[in-house]
Amino acid sequence: DIQHVLARGAAGVSLRSVTKQYGQFTAVENLFLDIPPGSYCCLLGPSGCGKTTTLRMIAGHETITSGEIHIGDRRVNDLPPAKRNTAMMFQNYALFPHKTIWQNVEFGLRMRKVSADERKQRVGEILDLVGLSHTSDRKPDQLSGGQQQRIALARALVTRPQVLMLDEPLSALDENLRVRMRSELRNIQKQFGLTFIQVTHHVEEAFSLSDQIVVMDHGHIDQVATPSELFDKPASQFVAKFIGDNNIFVGKVVNAVAESDGLETIELEVEGFGRIFSRGHAVPVGQTAACSVRPDLLNIVSEATPPDAMLVNRLTARIVDVELTGYVTRVSMLAEATGQELLYKVRTVEWSRSGLSEGQVVTLGWSAADCVFLPY
């Protein structure tokens, strides 16, 4: 039963001021991070931001230059990978093509010199749990993609890890398979209740899998948040741009008014546009800052209606490109005043009904509440 496999339970992971240098080059710097036990955490960021380095340091495949890593209540800095109660699942699953499924799953136990009797019992048990006992004599290429993934998971889980690390496990798959495989990953994580830490540069994947997303950039953590927090309240320009096609305006803070919800309504003087109102925690008046509005939160409004509290922000823009992507239509525009590129996303059915097309000039309106203030 599953309790048996989970003899050690899930463990949380905590990084305290972790830095990694390769010679003069600092790959990650001063990372603080708490990953709760039993959660699914994705390290998300562009190529070279340090996510793989971070994962490898937690697994013990990479030494750390300074700081501390804790897994559960143990400081693991000086422990070799095999003693950390972690396991790793790699890109493409890295199954041995010439070994049987049974031998593939058994491999880690052999490496750990587990007795033949115990190996037999544990491999049998884990194959049962992932529902693939009947495939034990086959070779990996006689399994479907989904089955291969479950075997790769079984091979990692059979060592009874408290934390499973996944290094871009889905990146080699085509889009359809990738979508199916990620719900499978999520199901297995829930079924076992283990801590999963996954590296990905794929925004949608991180959103669909994670309890907690860690956005990294240039060796730093920019934001740690749930998917919905990240979507609604990106904390920096980098995050706002990376997770979506957000429209960002840069200007000077000219006023900030405290509101009852603890946030402030902030007025930015943006060259060419005038005032743009957003919500957040303001930096002092006079400083340069930015604000961001998601493309799906813009509205096309009639020029005749005066700005009201709901859609206090206004600007005019010319439609330059319309791209139908399915249920949603992406409309690229250029702001009349400044030439800044803007993106508007709308339900395709609504767009069709609007009768608008390329070359037309429209007025966009959006509320302060939908516009996130970002420190510069």
Ligand code: ATP
């Ligand atoms: P990717 O998605 O491309 O794998 P990443 O976010 O996982 O990127 P890392 O592999 O963690 O990035 O690398 C972070 C930085 O450290 C990169 O600039 C990389 O070139 C550098 N780096 C990684 N390993 C080494 C090494 N062994 N020696 C020197 N520099 C390294």
